[in-house]
Amino acid sequence: MLSRAGRVLLLFDYDGTLTPIVERPDLAVLAPETKALLAGLHRNDRFIVGIVSGRSLDDIRSRVGVSGLVYAGNHGLEIQGPDLDFTHPAAEELRETLGRVYAGLREELVDAPGVALPGVFLEDKGLTLSFHYRSTPREHIREVEKMFAAAVAPFLAEGLVRVSRGKMVLEVRPKGDWSKGTAITKIGETYRGWAGGSSVTVFFGDDVSDEDGFAVVQEWNGIAVMVGPAGQPTKALYRLDSPQEVVETLRLLAQL
DSSP states (O other): OTTTOSOEEEEEOSBTTTBOOOSSGGGOOOOHHHHHHHHHHHHSTTEEEEEEOSSOHHHHHHHHOOTTSEEEEGGGTEEEETTEEEEOTTHHHHHHHHHHHHHHHHIIIIISTTOOOTTOEEEEOSSOEEEEOTTSOGGGHHHHHHHHHHHHHHHHHTTSEEEEEOSSEEEEEESSSOOHHHHHHHHHHHHHHHHGGGOEEEEEEOSGGGHHHHHHHHHTTOEEEEESOTTSOOSOSEEESSHHHHHHHHHHHTTO
16 A cells, blocks of 8 residues: 555654553653654655644654754644644643643642642643553552552543553543543644645554554545554554554565
């Protein structure tokens, strides 16, 4: 399909897709070869290359470090690329709301006297929050999840936020239906027309938050690729076992 396509909109998640899953988000460093392959594809006029991540826009852009790509941060609440500069219309209101939620969760889960949750990390991404507990010992996971649920419950009751689950991370996002699927739709509005009727969209992801993106891409008769071992339920029709296989795929794409 790709060899016959005139143009390809090539989109990637970051954590668990371009880089392996690691203990803390700050340790997820893009390998030099992967960066070089992305840059090479960007220079090829057949490709528009984009990164669609739950990380903040500034964070994902600095971690990938290839100018001219499309970058979607916070699940697409903020997107920048050639001829595209989008921020969710309610961004400032959302930022204020999430700031209040962050302060409340931090007070309950991190700073409260007598609270010692092992292996947790609360990440403030401006428009979203992530509660990481990958380093939590197995015997404490249920306790940590219960304490998080109790701490976030008042904000859920107010209708301010929603919570979604990833790989040993709980994502707190503004209330609403914005997702990586709507982010990819927004990107497609800009770039699919550039490619004309012969375009193909490909999206690589590894987690539950990527499923909405897979659904959109497949509605466009594109290619959705789950990165991870067999057995993980997914809408994607294609699968690669690991980020290393994503790199191998990038090498093949570079030869088109």
